[in-house]
Amino acid sequence: MENILEVKNLCKNYDKFSLKNISLNLPKGTIMGLVGENGAGKSTTIKAILNLVHTSDGIIKIFGLDCKEHEMEIKEDIGIVLDEGFVSEYLNPKDINTIMKDMYKNWDEELYFKYLADFKLPEDKISKEYSSGMKMKLKIAVALAHHPKLLILDEPTSGLDPVARNDILDIFQDFIQDEEHGIFVSSHITSDLESIADYITFINNGEIVLSKTRDELLDKMRNC
Numbered sequence: 001m002e003n004i005l006e007v008k009n010l011c012k013n014y015d016k017f018s019l020k021n022i023s024l025n026l027p028k029g030t031i032m033g034l035v036g037e038n039g040a041g042k043s044t045t046i047k048a049i050l051n052l053v054h055t056s057d058g059i060i061k062i063f064g065l066d067c068k069e070h071e072m073e074i075k076e077d078i079g080i081v082l083d084e085g086f087v088s089e090y091l092n093p094k095d096i097n098t099i100m101k102d103m104y105k106n107w108d109e110e111l112y113f114k115y116l117a118d119f120k121l122p123e124d125k126i127s128k129e130y131s132s133g134m135k136m137k138l139k140i141a142v143a144l145a146h147h148p149k150l151l152i153l154d155e156p157t158s159g160l161d162p163v164a165r166n167d168i169l170d171i172f173q174d175f176i177q178d179e180e181h182g183i184f185v186s187s188h189i190t191s192d193l194e195s196i197a198d199y200i201t202f203i204n205n206g207e208i209v210l211s212k213t214r215d216e217l218l219d220k221m222r223n224c
Contacts, residue, residue: 001027003061004150004182005049010058012048019044019206022058026199029179031172033193034186036203042186043083045203046154049184050080062150076105079143081153086139089128093121093138104146115141132159140168144175151175153185157192165189169196 005026012019019041026032036042047053049060051067060067062074087096093116101107116123119137127135136159143151151172157165173196175181187193193200194214201211210217 004028005184006061008059010048011056012044012053013056017206022208024201024211026182026184028182029176030198031176031183031196032199032201033197034201034203035190040203041206042203043154046152046186077149079148079151081139081143081156083154090126092126093123107146112141112145133164136160149181151183155187156185157189172196
């Protein structure tokens with residue numbers, strides 16, 4: 001099975017924390033959940049994959065391409081949801097559409113506004129006036145609206161009520177049905193990952209301590 005994301009021996013050193021030889025592979029048509037306590041290294045791993053932080057060692061390939069040498073080409077086909085660093089809170093969804101359609105060659109204005117309607121997000125209200133759940137839905141709409149091949153998501157269901165979480169998880173499962181897409185998602189809501197993830201990877205203190213398919217993990221838990 002061809003991998004859409006490959007990470008090998010990824011290292012990142014801070015004064016009081018380090019990522020230590022992070023390695024993982026995400027096959028096409030699958031979802032991998034990254035699980036760990038706060039401070040375990042989930043967000044740092046995602047930022048390193050996106051080349052948002054300098055790494056001391058390691059190889060990262062997305063779509064078979066080196067993520068540093070082909071960064072702009074790769075990011076055209078990635079949908080990103082981060083806990084921080086989106087767009088100005090003083091922009092409304094219409095303003096965001098104007099910006100994004102100049103940034104992404106495959107930006108789909110019709111699809112974007114369909115997601116806004118489906119998520120019941122007011123188009124004329126600035127995002128500063130949105131609830132935390134509405135802000136997350138807006139991020140997800142933006143991430144999906146340029147027809148990405150890979151979604152990289154940091155706590156994408158955070159702040160959502162159970163009904164909204166289920167709706168978003170259904171969208172993620174639909175996203176991978178063509179067997180060409182993939183999703184790499186971190187979450188502290190393990191029940192979400194248990195329902196959608198094909199692979200579960202546990203990270204603790206900057207190290208991968210366990211990485212198995214969901215079925216392997218559930219079997220192991222039943223036998224404990």
